[in-house]
Amino acid sequence: MNLYAIRSIYIFELSRTWRTLFQSIASPVLSTSLYFIVFGSAIGSRMQSIDGVSYGAYIVPGLILLTLLTESISNASFGIYMPKFTGAIYEVLSAPVSVLEVVIGYVGAAATKSVILGLIILVTARLFVPFEIAHPFVMIGFLVLIAVTFSLFGFLLGLWADSFEKLQIVPMMVVTPLTFLGGSFYSIDMLPPLWRTITLFNPVVYLVNGFRWAFYGIADVNVTVSVAMTVVFMLACLGIIWWIFRTGYKLRS
Template sequence: MSFNGYGVWAIYRFEMARALRTVWQSIVTPVITTALYFVVFGSAIGSRMTEIDGTAYGAFIVPGLIMLSLFTQSIFNASFGIYFPKFTGTIYEMLSAPVSPLEIVLGYVGAAATKSVVLGLIILATAAFFVPLQILHPMAMLAMLVLIAVTFSLFGFIIGVWAQSFEQLQFIPMLIVTPLTFLGGSFYSIDMLPPVWRTITLFNPVVYLISGFRWTFFGQGDVSLVWSLVATGGFLLTCLGVIAWIFRTGYRLKT
């Protein structure tokens, strides 16, 4: 069967239109939240902290803030996008349409990743109003932004298929991903931790993603850039494998 670009575009356009109908929730709320983070962490706490690895604290937390929003929004957009057809029953029409599993994933994940990347760039622009920013590797930063957005959108797609209620949609992002992000060096360097806790923190996969993204800003991170790319690529391949299994078995799609 030939590639159904029209089907991919139809899913993508529908998901993007949904984001435009909820601009306040999709764009405005995260920007306001980012501004509040800078007021609390950048001003209140940052004024009492010295530089971290030669970087002003306000600038140091920018990559972590972007990643915090990117993780949660990528998961939410992709999970809700595929869960809603399940909830309404229209998923069966999609599965019977001349659209392959790859095209379905491209449509939903592509739209979720696009929204997350746009949001990340908006947050970056918002941060520039609060702190002076200098990105040493802008092209690498954009590449990492897209890579991580796609990876977590795939993860969100899996959650949307797995979830059987709106409460379950929020379970993993709120109780697992967000705490791991806060404990993954979003607002501090893990080198500031005692040796024992630093070793424990290295088992947190989010550390490698945030560290790699921070490297694109300042040329240094908590862990090696190679390990950051390996961790991100490994997570991406794992998500692709799980999604392939979902469509092969029909797990919670056809039952």
């Protein structure tokens, strides 16, 4: 394991966060704070509790995941796309660095930024709504697992994309709608039976409910299934990334 190479990639990617502090940290926190003000404080104070949890507190896990998913994908996809765009990717490919070491460096940096951002939003949420965390270590575990998984997905997206427009298609047109429709702002048990069944095909439902269980001990789906689906998706992303590096697809063309 070339720890020097991993450290170099990791530090370089993290340093980009401090050069673009407003875009990387301040902007997502400000946007999420507006959600807390509107949905948590203003609207939430007029709504009944869900499963014994106030509405403002109920949406905290979903809002954190909304930012975590999009930022994990964006950070990782942009991090690997720029070397492709500038041609620096050939230096990485020709260096004595394995696929695993490249992935650890890029994905590790993207996941670290996302976890830091998620924790900042968690602290910020306390300014707007009171809530408790029933299983803090499980919550941290879920936070890290989801950040790593979707950073891997973002890394894969960056390898696939051949334009800046394609980098935005999946986060904006797929991930964000699925997050809004995945129970971030409501319990899927509140839906009619037909729509509840349809919603169960949304993978984000399992992420949101697993993360919410760590906060309040309540979930609309089995938590074990949530973890299993996340791990399977992570392994699938790893497999596809390995295949891309092995074949050179979208890298050497």
